Amino acid sequence: MDRFGGTCDLSVSSRKSYGGPMKKAAGPTSRLPVVLIVSAAVIALLIFGIKAIWPRHEGLTPSSKTPAVIVVVDPAHGGSDAGSSSEGALEKAVTLAVASKMASLASEFPGVRIVLTRAADTEMSDEQRIAVASDEAAQLFLAVHVNAFGQPTALGIETLVDSTHKAGDAAWTFADAVQKAVIAATGAKNRGVKAQGSSFSRLTIPAASALVGFVTTPEERAKLSDPAYQESIARGLLRGISDYVAAAGVTPVSATQTIPLDKGQTAKPAGKSP
Numbered sequence: 001m002d003r004f005g006g007t008c009d010l011s012v013s014s015r016k017s018y019g020g021p022m023k024k025a026a027g028p029t030s031r032l033p034v035v036l037i038v039s040a041a042v043i044a045l046l047i048f049g050i051k052a053i054w055p056r057h058e059g060l061t062p063s064s065k066t067p068a069v070i071v072v073v074d075p076a077h078g079g080s081d082a083g084s085s086s087e088g089a090l091e092k093a094v095t096l097a098v099a100s101k102m103a104s105l106a107s108e109f110p111g112v113r114i115v116l117t118r119a120a121d122t123e124m125s126d127e128q129r130i131a132v133a134s135d136e137a138a139q140l141f142l143a144v145h146v147n148a149f150g151q152p153t154a155l156g157i158e159t160l161v162d163s164t165h166k167a168g169d170a171a172w173t174f175a176d177a178v179q180k181a182v183i184a185a186t187g188a189k190n191r192g193v194k195a196q197g198s199s200f201s202r203l204t205i206p207a208a209s210a211l212v213g214f215v216t217t218p219e220e221r222a223k224l225s226d227p228a229y230q231e232s233i234a235r236g237l238l239r240g241i242s243d244y245v246a247a248a249g250v251t252p253v254s255a256t257q258t259i260p261l262d263k264g265q266t267a268k269p270a271g272k273s274p
């Protein structure tokens, strides 16, 4: 603002210096060029002033300009689709809690920008989840699920890739990185990476689903409802994403090309709520 004020003062003084000597000699016909010159000077000074101020506005929001790899994280289920449940623990709530923690912890992983498919207890189709990845020009896609089993003894975390992928391709490598890091962060039993048919076979970007524990096994059910353990899962998944990005050399992009989301079906984690 002070720079802009200075510009205004300069324009006033230049007007004075032009107006002084011209008063005696100038006839009515010679007024017009003077007015034009003064106007041009004022416009030039205004443009200069705006240009001088412009970089300061950009400097106010450096984070939005920082290139990052766009990762869509999908908290599975939601709304009337609770997913697996046991003793009052609902898969849809655990997945949302973990994904929301990933969004809030993402600042610890500066090369990665997390976009959630949902930030509330919202029902979404697989098509809508895929559409978020498409709209956001996502480079990676990670779904978060909770596992269930008939016997209350199954333990551990596993990561799934669509069965159209073969070991060693980008999706498998991504799933491997996520699985390794989330096991390291939680100390959970390592159930490995597995192939399974899924609705995400249409995604051309590396995609995986992390099944972060068994809601049907009492000791894991208790952990899955514990915010501290949810945070360990979230940090492990973020570490896995970050490790894959570094190892595979995924190119960060500018956030300015983001397309706004609509209809309240989806929401961004950072500072936005539906």
Ligand SMILES: [Zn+2]
Pocket (backbone or CB within 6 Å): 076, 077, 083, 084, 091, 145, 146
């Ligand atoms: Zn599920």
